[in-house]
Amino acid sequence: MASLRILRNSTLRVSHFLRLNGVVAIPQVTANAVGCRGYKRWMRPYLMELYHRRLQAGPEKERHRSEWSNWNYDAEVYAFGQRLGENFNDDTLRTIFINPSYIEKEEVRRKELGVGDDIIPLNLQDNEQLAHEGKKIASRYVKAFLRFSFPYVFEEGISAVHDFLLTEDILAYTGSQIGIKDLILTAEFPVAQDTLASTFLAVIGGLAKDQGITRAERFVNHFILPHLVGKDISELWYIENPMGLLVSILQAKGLAEPEPRVIRQSASETIMSLYWVAVYSDKKMLGKAPGETAIIAEEMAARDCLKRIMKITDDRAPLLLGPNAEGLRLDYDKANRSIYDILLPQINQRALS
Template sequence: MAAPIGKTCLSCWKLIIRPSSRLLKEFRRTYKVWDEPVSRAFFRRREEAGPEPDRHRSEWINWNYEAEVFAFGKRLGEDFKEETLRRAFTHRSYIEIEEKRRTDLGIDLRAAPLGLTDNEELAEIGEETAERYIKAFLRHSYPRMFEEGICAISDYLTADEMLADIARNIGIADLMLCADFPPEIETLSKTFKAVVGALHEDQGQKKAAAFVRDFVLPQLIGKDINEMWNVVNPMGLLTVVLNNQGQEPPEPRLLWSSASQCMMSLYYVGIYSNKQLIAKAPGETVLIAEEMAARNALKKILGTADYRAPLPLGKMAENLNLDYDKKNISVGDITVDEHKLLHSAETTM
């Protein structure tokens, strides 16, 4: 007699959900009881040992200096001569330490010279090339800005911290030969200038200027250039500028105020000249609002307001007609020679 259908289905279901003895043996064999405590012990020892110390890229087994030097220029889209690029990467401290090591080993340096040249000369060429192009580009982009502001922005772009950061990002830190590791900021900055000088020596001034344009000038994106030049007395400078333009002196007026009797006070001050509102700004006090309004007025006059056009970078800057000998008006010029300033302001405004 056939078994009931319910009992048959129940027996089949038990066979499906109940693991076999073979599966249990496989599970016990693959599960390692010691795995978790050993992993915890390794993790604890790693924490006690601290982080992995910084090691130079050349200490790794897959390092090939000749191939990396060749690939450096290709990654950047530049054609360097290998000899010039090697000289740009060689710092004076590396030559000194190698000469000392050979002397300690008893090797005569005159009989077996090291055959290396440091990057001092290339760094000087690169520094001069970068500064001349940056200032010429800024004068072309901001023709009404004072020369002191142009120099302040140029100093910001050519600071050692800025150039060292650019050098790290394009892989110079792994290729440079120096005594210290990690390399110091001054060493990285000098090596970057030497790379610019090497490109100037191999490809000419135009290619070196394009290299500076593509890697240094983009650091101004998202930055407020007005904060790079610290104007100590904005109202005094605004008075002199308006006077030399033939306008009346600035007249600050309180436009409105809010919550003046509490700690969250707000004052809005406007600056008038020839009965025309030229700038306005808020502030926690009347003096702060007046100073900020004077700074906003200077931004409009000098062409550095927040709504100014973006810098012509990339392909837009390839055909710029830059004058390397021209300089903008200096603050000292407008405070000393009023006739000269009036003529220059009329031609640049």
């Protein structure tokens, strides 16, 4: 029991003081009682035990979203179109997410149950045709946009960047980020990469079917082309012999052959050697680059020259994406100049000589 210190004839007026027989008293709490309220000794070892049991059990098995009680497929399919801000037809939207393997699985299950199409027709259509149309639209628009954005890049480079943007990994990643993974009706689980990619292309095809090709191309500009942000075009298109290509380009322009020179070097006798090589033609520097050896620096300098010729250096203007791409006049039939357009005359000239 806490001791009391008696204050007689006190003039203090404190509301929480105890009054005993008209005498003001202040309770003094001992040190052992301070900070003990709410402290539970069992909490720390209990949480540690739960943590170690979770580690022993391993990661939880991946489950489909439909296994949870708060799953409503119809509401999720409708919400998908609303999230994208696109007005899909209800039948088209459902067809987008039906993989051919799901129909095959349902047909096998119906045979096992003895339910034929004459009794209850299946009435399901897969997304294969929509995916085919979506791939054509995406490929056509991507190539036209790249030619418009990089008019000095050779057609081989345009094709390399186009193939990068339409790879299975890029399409599957983009599709999973917009929420199609949980909506796909397919036989396998987890959903395979090729299924994600084909379903994403089916979204493009379904959008073109309901809203028109212009709207589908706008979708491609918003979701596929942004993967080029921060990418070096010259790294997506690997050139086997950059110096040989540079020689052919300069000859086609009537310029002198390139002349590489070491302009700076540091610590050449150590493992931390550094060389700077510049490439000149007609006493004009075309490009420069560093390297661990003079040979590596020469190759990198040749690549830098090609980047400057094709105008894909790091200080180029940003791509026209999103609202900035509205109203672009793209030529879908015009192709950039090919490397063979440069090499073929030189090959014929050597053959005749």
